[in-house]
Structures are given as structure tokens and as C-alpha cells.
Amino acid sequence: MASLQTATEVLEQSFLEIRAKLLEIGASLDRIERAEDSSHLKNDPRLAQISRSIEILNEDGFDRAERIQQVFSDSYDPNWNS
């Protein structure tokens, strides 16, 4: 079941939504930076996850959402039950 819409139609419909979400992310990161104890968070792994996810947004492909999910996921060991 492929998309019925053209890329132009999808962009038309989602541009303002994407813009709003990027602004929310920017403002949230600013809020963290402005807070008094922000220097304590320099090594917080969650900020590294956010940073890596933002890098993925700028990469090519149509599986960005899946790759971002993996950034926020614990690793799986296929031999967990042995």
C-alpha cells in the first residue's frame, strides 16, 4: 500500500507541522541550556541520544523514524536466553 500522494502534496500538508516541531525541539533545548544547572548535564546520555537523532534527521533515506527509534532503544542480545 504505497503512498497515494505526491511528495509535493505531502510537503504542502506537513510543512507547517514540521516547522512547528523543529521550533519546539529548538525551544526545549534552549530551555535546558538556560537553566541554572545545565552544565551538569553535559554528559547526560539522553542529550547524546537527542543529538544523534538530530543528525539522523539530516541523513538520507526513508527509515529515519526507525533509526531514531533504535537510538532510544536498549540493545538486544540474540543469546539472551542461553
Next chain:
Amino acid sequence: MYFVDPHVHMISRVTDDYERMARMGCVALSEPAFWAGFDRGSVDGFRDYFRQLTEFEPTRASWSRIQHFTWLCINAKEAENVSLSREVIAMIPEFLDRPGVLGIGEIGLNKNTRNEATIFQEHVDLAMKTNELILIHTPHLQDKYKGTRMIIDMLLDDSRVDPDRVLIDHVEEHTVGHAREEGFWCAMTLYPVTKCTPARAADIIEMYGDDRIMVNSAGDWGPSNPTAVPDFIQELRRRGYSESKIKKIVYDNPLEFFAKSRNFAFTPPDILAAEEQAKFD
């Protein structure tokens, strides 16, 4: 459009929610057993809960002409209490032949611990011995990928399990492919912040197809929306999909899966309406 919500915890919702769902086209739903927000203290607590799921909730749903089905288990969050879990698993067969009981669920993992895995496998064993369908809960957030893979490993390790009789719920972009490749049914949960949005669920349908997949609200006592399935319907309409394509996902697919249960007795809404009209003719 008529729709089925295959996963919603109506015990946590008010009667007005049944009515709102009905007005938006909901004709049937299934309610898995889940965590009450606190750990229950005894097997009798679960027995009372199962009575509510099999007696009062179907009655309350019927007030809005919604057909109610249910699934029974002890939730993964309570599986750390292994002895209580085993008492509950031993008690579940008291309810398995009641009308509307579709099978064992929602079983799965929460924090992916050894005890959770043990109790999950014992639930699966019960389902195999009693020939029940299985509804799987997959963990949230960072635990989801690892937990889903572990669950699939355990199901595939049990040669009695037929993937066509198992529904893996709460799949997202990074887990849907694994579940589908092994032949399981899948469901996506439309849930604020922590799970899928209607748009992302529609994207997953576009990427993976509309066979053996459905969407649900998983409405419960937390922030959730029992009318999320109509939001998904609107998203697909906005993208230009035909009513028959949408109906397959929100109505035909859940009914096809439920129909594999010996306790599934569903009256299509048009027939139900005609039967009610006949009472007044």
C-alpha cells in the same frame, strides 16, 4: 464508518466514553486484562477483576450497542511476584469458556526481566494447552526493541505456537518488521507521546501493507484517547485512501483475527439494528 477498537481498557473509562465511541462508529471492542495502577494482593482480586471483565463490562458496553470481548492474564508488571502469578494462571481456566473471552492477554514483558520471561512462557503454555489465542503486550520506550525481540524468540522456541493465532501489540517502526516477518498479527497503539500517532501509524501501513495489522487506542486510566481510531481513519481519508481500504484495517482485520477464537460471536451492526427494529415492528 464502523470500526472495532481491538485494545481498550474500558474498566478505566466512564460510560460516556462508550457512548462517544459508539457515536463515532465503534461497534465492537476487546479489552485485555492489564495493570490496575497498583499491584493486586491476591488471586481473589484477579477473580473479581475477571468477573468485571466478563460480566459487567459487556453489559455496560451493550448500553451503547457495542459488543464487548476480553482477554485474561496477569500483567507483566505484576510478574515479579511469581507465586501470585502462578496462582492467577491456575485460576484463569475458570473463565475461559465464558462468552466473549477471546484468549490469553495482554501478556508480555515490561522491563525484560527473567521473572517476566518465566511468567510469559507459563501463560503461553496455558494458551497452548487450552487452544487459546494470544494477545501480546510489548514494552514501552527503550525496552521495546529488546523486549519485542525476546518475546518473538520465546514464541518461536515453542513449536506449539502458530503465529497466525498471536497478535503482537504496540508495534512501532523498529519492531513491526520483525513481528510481521515471522507471520504474527500486529497492532499499533495510537497513544499520546509514548506510542504511535495516527500519522506514523498510517506511514507504517504504507511501508508494510495492510494485511494482518490493525490499530487501537489502548485507552486506559492514563493520558489516552478512546476515540483515537477515528483519528486514524481521518488521517487515511486525508491521504486519499478508499473507504474499503480503511475498513480493512479498522474493521475487517480485527474481526478476522478474533474469529479464530471459539468464543467469538459477533453480530454485524446492520443485522443488530434490524433485530432491534423488528422488536418494535
